[in-house]
Amino acid sequence: MFCLHYFPKLKNDAFLRACHGQETNHVPVWCMRQAGRYLPEFREFRAGKDFFETCRSPAACCELTLQPLRRFPFDAAIIFSDILVIPQAMGMDVQMVAGKGPTFPEPLKEPEDLLLLQPKVDVNKELGYVFKAITLTRHKLDGKVPLIGFTGAPWTLMAYMIEGGGSTTHSKAKRWLYRHPEASHKLLKMLTDVIVEYLLGQVAAGAQALQVFESHAGCLGPVEFQEFSLPYLRDIARKVKDQLKESGQDVPMIVFAKDGHYGLEDLSQSHYEVVGLDWTIDPRSARERTGGKVSLQGNMDPCALYAPKERISEIVKKMLEGFGTRGYIANLGHGLYPDMDPENVGAFVEAVHTHSRHLNLK
Ligand SMILES: Cc1c2[nH]c(c1CCC(=O)O)Cc1[nH]c(c(CCC(=O)O)c1C)Cc1[nH]c(c(CCC(=O)O)c1C)Cc1[nH]c(c(CCC(=O)O)c1C)C2
Numbered sequence: 001m002f003c004l005h006y007f008p009k010l011k012n013d014a015f016l017r018a019c020h021g022q023e024t025n026h027v028p029v030w031c032m033r034q035a036g037r038y039l040p041e042f043r044e045f046r047a048g049k050d051f052f053e054t055c056r057s058p059a060a061c062c063e064l065t066l067q068p069l070r071r072f073p074f075d076a077a078i079i080f081s082d083i084l085v086i087p088q089a090m091g092m093d094v095q096m097v098a099g100k101g102p103t104f105p106e107p108l109k110e111p112e113d114l115l116l117l118q119p120k121v122d123v124n125k126e127l128g129y130v131f132k133a134i135t136l137t138r139h140k141l142d143g144k145v146p147l148i149g150f151t152g153a154p155w156t157l158m159a160y161m162i163e164g165g166g167s168t169t170h171s172k173a174k175r176w177l178y179r180h181p182e183a184s185h186k187l188l189k190m191l192t193d194v195i196v197e198y199l200l201g202q203v204a205a206g207a208q209a210l211q212v213f214e215s216h217a218g219c220l221g222p223v224e225f226q227e228f229s230l231p232y233l234r235d236i237a238r239k240v241k242d243q244l245k246e247s248g249q250d251v252p253m254i255v256f257a258k259d260g261h262y263g264l265e266d267l268s269q270s271h272y273e274v275v276g277l278d279w280t281i282d283p284r285s286a287r288e289r290t291g292g293k294v295s296l297q298g299n300m301d302p303c304a305l306y307a308p309k310e311r312i313s314e315i316v317k318k319m320l321e322g323f324g325t326r327g328y329i330a331n332l333g334h335g336l337y338p339d340m341d342p343e344n345v346g347a348f349v350e351a352v353h354t355h356s357r358h359l360n361l362k
Contacts, residue, residue: 005135005206008143015076015146019209019252019273021295021327027320027356028075029349030148032256033335034068035080039342041067051096052088055081061133062140069144071342072349075329076145076209079134079202083152083213086194087161089126091118100165107164107172111183117190123197130198131205138206149207151198153214153257154191154232158184170219177228184228192232196239203244203251211254211276212236218259225263230270233257237271254297258334268294279333283322295327300348302332305340309347316351325356 010016014028037043042064046054054060064080084094084102097103108114124131138147152160159173160166167173176184199210214229237253244251255267256276267275268290277286277298286296304315319330330352336345 005138007138007206008141010143010146010208012075012145015329016208016252018327018329019254019295021273023326025357025360026353027325027328027330029330029352030074030076030078031068031332031336031345031348032078034072034074034078034345035064036336037338038336038340038345039067039071051082052085052094055085056129058129058133058136061130062137065133065137065147066140069141072346073353074145074349076148077137077141078148078150078211079130079137079207081130081133081150083150083157083215084160085127085130086152086157086191086198089118089121089123089198090190090194091116092161102160102165104161104164108162108187111176111180111186114183114187114190119190121194121197123194123201127198127201131201134202134205134207138208146208147206148209148211148254149199149202149205150211150213151195151202153212153229153236153255154188154195155220155229156214156216157191158187159216159219161187170216174219174224177224181227188228188232192235195236196243199236199240200243203240203249207251209252209254210240211256212272214255214257214260217257217263220260222262225257225260226266229257229260230263230266233267233272234270241271256297264289274329276331277333283319287323292327295329296323297329297331299331299333302334302336302340305332305336305344305348307344309344312344312347313351313355316348317355320352320355320359325359330356 014024017024018028061080065077069077088094093105095103141147159170162173162176233255252273254274254276255272257267258278261281274295274297279299279301300319
């Protein structure tokens with residue numbers, strides 16, 4: 001798949017350089033859920049509109065992606081969308097219920113239900129609206145910063161498809177792993193195939209980096225992770241990279257396995273350039289355990305944004321000292337919450353830029 005678009009020249013390549021472990025003047029920074037409800041302009045724009053209708057409007061996705069960049073000097077943009085567009089593309093109904101989050105009226109219950117899923121998803125037809133949003137946003141960004149595309153990882157998507165929404169235990173989905181391992185692998189493989197096509201389509205549309213969200217790694221133990229998550233994460237990176245190599249493209253990939261600290265060594269040897277970290281991992285130990293093989297991204301506790309600005313600055317400085325300034329992308333350990341103060345997000349970004357420039361001069 002070749003990229004047929006001509007896009008404005010990139011002006012700030014700090015994020016892409018850091019993904020590849022190259023030197024940068026400052027440490028690049030972005031925030032998971034930077035296009036989100038903590039911004040009053042986001043709430044105003046989204047008011048009264050259905051969530052997935054918004055996802056299907058390229059113009060709306062473009063506007064929501066750009067909003068945080070008008071306020072803060074983030075070093076990357078992430079396309080506004082959701083991980084649950086994939087189960088939709090496979091034929092499942094998903095609704096966003098106010099106060100409850102994503103809901104599947106008819107989740108998968110038994111292995112026979114896999115027959116209800118589309119066996120061969122036409123990704124261009126079903127998810128073309130995401131590709132259009134990416135192309136439009138890439139033009140509108142005007143080369144200010146790179147645009148990140150993303151997907152949910154197979155296990156995380158499987159968990160939603162079986163739980164029917166968010167869950168604290170994921171016991172319904174884990175029941176499949178223990179009771180129906182073969183059907184679980186079948187579903188994970190189906191998801192992997194769609195995800196690979198989806199990521200390649202995002203790159204063809206203009207995505208300059210890709211993040212894979214394994215948000216529910218934490219409910220797996222090391223043994224289940226090895227069997228039901230890691231092989232598929234590896235497959236995705238390998239297949240996407242093999243295809244991109246054929247067309248001479250080099251797009252860095254980030255894997256973020258939330259609460260998957262037990263898998264850090266493996267994740268650093270899974271063909272991803274960057275491993276994203278949640279806040280339960282100490283920066284220095286993450287560097288030791290990944291042995292300089294990958295760049296790292298993360299990992300301030302999002303709740304540290306409730307602290308006064310001076311304290312945020314101190315926390316950021318410590319984090320930068322722990323990770324070092326090379327091969328590092330500053331971020332939170334998970335997404336921003338709706339009640340966070342945009343001013344403190346600004347303080348976080350500024351602290352990353354200021355402290356990292358100082359550290360680089362030392
Ligand atoms: C802003 C937003 C999104 N999704 C949802 C919201 C809030 C609802 C709204 O605006 O009305 C519902 C929305 N979508 C989802 C949830 C979580 C539900 C749950 O598990 O309880 C909610 C509330 C599912 C989802 N969706 C996503 C993940 C992976 C990241 C993570 O671990 O948080 C997950 C798990 C990815 C996602 N989702 C979104 C982005 C946009 C880009 C950005 O980061 O700025 C991204 C990357 C956008």
